[in-house]
Amino acid sequence: MLKRFFLLIPLIIFLGVLFMSFSNTPAEKPVPFKNKKIKTIIVDAGHGHGRHGGDGPDGARGVYSFEDDITLGVAKKLVAEINKQLPDVKVFETRPTDDYVQLKDRAIFANQNNGDLFISIHVNSAPKLREVKVIGHHRETYYVYSGKGRKKKKIRKTRTVPTYRTYYYPNPANGTETYVFDSRKTDDKTEFITENGDNFMNEQDDSTMITDTKSPELLAQAALWTKKFFFNSIKLASHVEDEFATAGRVSRGVKQRRVGIWVLQATAMPSILVETGYISHRPEEDYLNSEKGQQDIAEAVTNAIKKYKEQQENPKSAPDQSNGGR
Numbered sequence: 001m002l003k004r005f006f007l008l009i010p011l012i013i014f015l016g017v018l019f020m021s022f023s024n025t026p027a028e029k030p031v032p033f034k035n036k037k038i039k040t041i042i043v044d045a046g047h048g049h050g051r052h053g054g055d056g057p058d059g060a061r062g063v064y065s066f067e068d069d070i071t072l073g074v075a076k077k078l079v080a081e082i083n084k085q086l087p088d089v090k091v092f093e094t095r096p097t098d099d100y101v102q103l104k105d106r107a108i109f110a111n112q113n114n115g116d117l118f119i120s121i122h123v124n125s126a127p128k129l130r131e132v133k134v135i136g137h138h139r140e141t142y143y144v145y146s147g148k149g150r151k152k153k154k155i156r157k158t159r160t161v162p163t164y165r166t167y168y169y170p171n172p173a174n175g176t177e178t179y180v181f182d183s184r185k186t187d188d189k190t191e192f193i194t195e196n197g198d199n200f201m202n203e204q205d206d207s208t209m210i211t212d213t214k215s216p217e218l219l220a221q222a223a224l225w226t227k228k229f230f231f232n233s234i235k236l237a238s239h240v241e242d243e244f245a246t247a248g249r250v251s252r253g254v255k256q257r258r259v260g261i262w263v264l265q266a267t268a269m270p271s272i273l274v275e276t277g278y279i280s281h282r283p284e285e286d287y288l289n290s291e292k293g294q295q296d297i298a299e300a301v302t303n304a305i306k307k308y309k310e311q312q313e314n315p316k317s318a319p320d321q322s323n324g325g326r
């Protein structure tokens with residue numbers, strides 16, 4: 001009997017800890033965690049080949065290039081740059097080749113390799129602007145009827161009407177944006193999918209993942225991770241955007257969203273998604289496809305990682321100026 005009681009002790013402790021952790025959760029506020037060594041970085045090249053022709057994950061499309069090719073190019077340079085500048089840090093790639101990798105598998109891979117940072121590389125796109133103009137006038141034929149019954153007559157007439165033409169213009173949107181997962185609490189699935197949805201047409205393959213993984217356990221876990229890593233994600237994202245601005249890019253700032261970035265909430269580490277530029281903006285499509293452009297992006301992100309790492313590992317030497325972005 002006594003023996004059995006002793007066997008029960010670990011279980012009682014376990015349940016106690018479990019209960020305490022649950023009961024503390026709602027009141028627990030997200031706080032930045034410090035003094036954590038950055039030993040492992042996960043680099044995620046967005047999208048990938050593999051389902052061409054259908055609702056494929058190739059991502060956004062430019063005049064001559066696809067998002068997934070650019071993200072792979074940038075990711076490779078980012079890996080090389082981190083290896084060069086931070087030789088003690090291990091780097092893992094979620095998508096090392098052209099082949100598409102399920103987002104679920106990317107998150108599992110990042111967690112299994114105990115990543116300290118998750119950096120997803122993407123390319124933005126904005127729809128063309130549409131304008132309808134009157135470009136002249138033309139004659140139009142129409143018919144009227146007069147009289148009644150057997151005397152009813154059909155009369156042919158003409159009138160002058162405007163001639164319309166629809167013009168499409170390239171969207172002038174350009175520059176970089178860095179996203180973190182929106183930490184606002186919601187249990188409403190439709191909000192997940194529709195919020196900001198029209199702005200992120202190119203990320204649809206990502207958002208469909210939400211429905212695949214809508215188990216209560218997973219969502220609860222994801223909510224805890226989001227809460228835990230929110231401030232650190234914001235901090236890293238701010239450094240990335242600062243570095244882009246320093247490098248002369250148009251920085252559109254740090255943003256939060258829920259759509260299209262499922263993978264960020266499924267990773268147990270500070271996680272950001274970098275929209276490295278607009279493929280729909282002709283000069284930026286060239287930049288994103290160029291060796292120099294990709295190298296600039298890789299260097300900016302690496303500089304941001306170095307700043308973040310320095311702050312995390314030496315909090316006294318680098319005072320934290322971040323207000324959490326809210």
Ligand SMILES: [Zn+2]
Pocket residue numbers: 046047059060067122123202203
């Ligand atoms: Zn994308």
